[in-house]
Amino acid sequence: MIFVTVGAQMSFDRLVGWVDTWAIEADRHDVVAQIGPSNLSPKRLQVLPFLDPPEFRRTMEAADIIISHAGMGTILTALELGKPIVVVPRLGSLSETRNDHQVASSERFAADGLLLVARSEAELALRLRELASGLAPRARISARADETLLARIRIFVDGGTRTPR
Amino acid sequence: MSRSERLEFLQSPSEPAPGAPRAARKRIRKVLAVASGGGHWVQLRRVIPALDGHSVTYLTINPTYRTDVPDAKVYIVNDATRWDRIGSLRMALRILWVVVCERPDVVLTTGAAPGYFAILFGRLVGARTIWLDSIANVEHVSMSGQMVRRHANLWLTQWPHLARPGGPEFAGRVF
Numbered sequence: 001m002i003f004v005t006v007g008a009q010m011s012f013d014r015l016v017g018w019v020d021t022w023a024i025e026a027d028r029h030d031v032v033a034q035i036g037p038s039n040l041s042p043k044r045l046q047v048l049p050f051l052d053p054p055e056f057r058r059t060m061e062a063a064d065i066i067i068s069h070a071g072m073g074t075i076l077t078a079l080e081l082g083k084p085i086v087v088v089p090r091l092g093s094l095s096e097t098r099n100d101h102q103v104a105s106s107e108r109f110a111a112d113g114l115l116l117v118a119r120s121e122a123e124l125a126l127r128l129r130e131l132a133s134g135l136a137p138r139a140r141i142s143a144r145a146d147e148t149l150l151a152r153i154r155i156f157v158d159g160g161t162r163t164p165r
Numbered sequence: 166m167s168r169s170e171r172l173e174f175l176q177s178p179s180e181p182a183p184g185a186p187r188a189a190r191k192r193i194r195k196v197l198a199v200a201s202g203g204g205h206w207v208q209l210r211r212v213i214p215a216l217d218g219h220s221v222t223y224l225t226i227n228p229t230y231r232t233d234v235p236d237a238k239v240y241i242v243n244d245a246t247r248w249d250r251i252g253s254l255r256m257a258l259r260i261l262w263v264v265v266c267e268r269p270d271v272v273l274t275t276g277a278a279p280g281y282f283a284i285l286f287g288r289l290v291g292a293r294t295i296w297l298d299s300i301a302n303v304e305h306v307s308m309s310g311q312m313v314r315r316h317a318n319l320w321l322t323q324w325p326h327l328a329r330p331g332g333p334e335f336a337g338r339v340f
Contacts (some may be wrong), residue, residue, distance in 0.1 A: 007203050008227075009244075052229035072204025072301045076211070076340065098246075104303040141340040145211045149297075149337030152321070153215035156295060157194055157271050162318040163334045 003063035004033035007071045008050055011038035012096060015088045018121045019067055020045050022128065032059070057081075065131055067124075070102035070109075070117075079114060082140035086116045086127045114139045191218060197269035197292070199224045199283040201244060201276065204301060206230055208275040211339040212297060216273070224263055224279060242279055247308075257282045264290055275299060281309045284316050295319040298333065300340075306333055 004019050006012035016035050020042040023031045033045040034056075041047075051059060060066060060077055066085040068074040078085040089103040090096035110117045116131070118124035144150065155161070196219050200209035206225055210233060213221065223230075223237055226244040242259045245252030260279060264272075264286040272287035273295045274280030284294040296317035298310040306314075306322055310333070314320055320333050328335035 009202060050229075053233050070301075072299060073202075073207040074204075076204065076207045079340065101301050101303070105301045108303050143211070144214045145339040146337030149321075149323075149339070150212065150215040152334075152336035153212055153273065153295060153297075153319070154217075156293070156319045157196065157216060157219060157273075158191060162293075163320045165331055 001063050002028065002031045002065045002067060003059055004031060004035075004045065004067045005056075005074055006034065006036045006038075006069050007074065008034075008036060010090075010097065011036040011040070012069050012088075012090060013038055013040050014094070014096070015067070015069060016040055016042060016045065018088070018124050021121070022125055025125075026128070034059075065128070067128075069096075070106040072105070075109065075115060076141070079139055079141045080143055082138060084116075084131055084138055086118055086124065086131065088118050088124060194219045194270040195267065196221045196271045196273055197224060197264065197267055197283060197287065198222070199272065199274040199280045201226050201279050202230075204299060205275045205277055205280075206233075208297070208299060208339045209273075210234075212273070212275070219271075222267055222269070224260065224283060226279065245278060247278060253278065261286045264292075268292075271295065273297070276307060277309045281313050284313050288316050293318045295321070297321045297339075298323060300324075300338055302327075 006015060016033060023044040031045050032048055034048045034051060060081055060083060063083060066078045066083050068085060068087050070087040070089040087106050089106045092099040106117045109115050116127045118127045196216050198209055198221050200206045221237060223234055223239040226242055228241050231239045240263045242256050243252060245256045247253060256279060260282040268290050269287060269292045272283050272292045274283055275297045276299055284296060287294050294317050296310060296313050298306050300323040303324055306327060322328055322333035322335055323338045325335045327333055
């Protein structure tokens with residue numbers, strides 16, 4: 001099963017349209033999608049309603065591949081579960097989000113081998129082919145932050161030092 | 166001794182009696198942990214292990230997130246961006262109410278707008294405050310992170326190349 005998600009806050013019809021077309025061309029009937037507040041009626045994708053966190057996690061667990069906007073909630077959850085993930089960054093210029101922060105962060109994560117990035121419909125099809133042939137990165141992260149970060153916060157909460165200004 | 170160091174000294178807990186068991190020395194803090202939706206919430210949950218032994222109350226925007234922290238007290242506020250003036254005002258008043266009721270010792274937030282207000286109001290009731298900027302902000306600290314810099318006692322970025330003296334501090338990432 002392939003799980004497509006655009007997060008709960010904003011629609012991302014560009015991505016949903018691309019995956020719908022791909023699913024028809026690739027003759028895939030096992031693609032489910034959380035498309036956010038959107039009026040789109042995909043031809044092939046099975047649209048899911050809003051999922052609460054446990055449902056979202058269960059759907060991620062059941063999926064073989066995640067296709068997503070470059071939202072950190074989805075990326076971190078996919079990495080926790082060790083699922084291969086292809087992200088399409090939302091663009092500020094298309095009003096898909098406020099600015100291009102998703103472009104910068106997805107490039108960084110891709111450079112670290114944590115995920116695949118697609119910026120165009122053709123690139124998305126290419127990435128999905130790479131995944132099918134087992135070329136995808138399969139990173140897995142633990143469920144908690146760096147110990148150094150936890151220690152810094154712990155020390156501060158216990159009464160320790162501030163950021164020097 | 167700088168002004169902030171003097172305040173630090175004034176706020177530090179009194180020493181326990183000599184010979185008191187070590188466990189008793191750690192004071193339990195009331196922490197208000199704040200995040201808006203999606204990645205902000207997921208990142209907050211990843212730093213919560215740092216609060217083991219303290220009393221944590223949550224403030225977020227989506228009631229379904231309660232399922233992630235079933236045993237904790239969770240306040241819900243409306244979500245709003247800074248361009249939505251009425252929504253922002255409603256959010257700010259609700260957060261002011263929560264902060265006044267809870268009187269936390271520490272406010273910890275991963276953003277965005279609710280975290281900004283929680284830090285602002287937290288300082289009014291004497292809380293010490295932590296801003297952990299989202300890992301999504303690779304090129305610069307987020308706008309709400311910039312707005313909160315004067316009010317956050319611990320001001321963290323997750324990217325070492327954004328850390329600088331007098332600016333945000335890097336101590337590690339959420340993974």
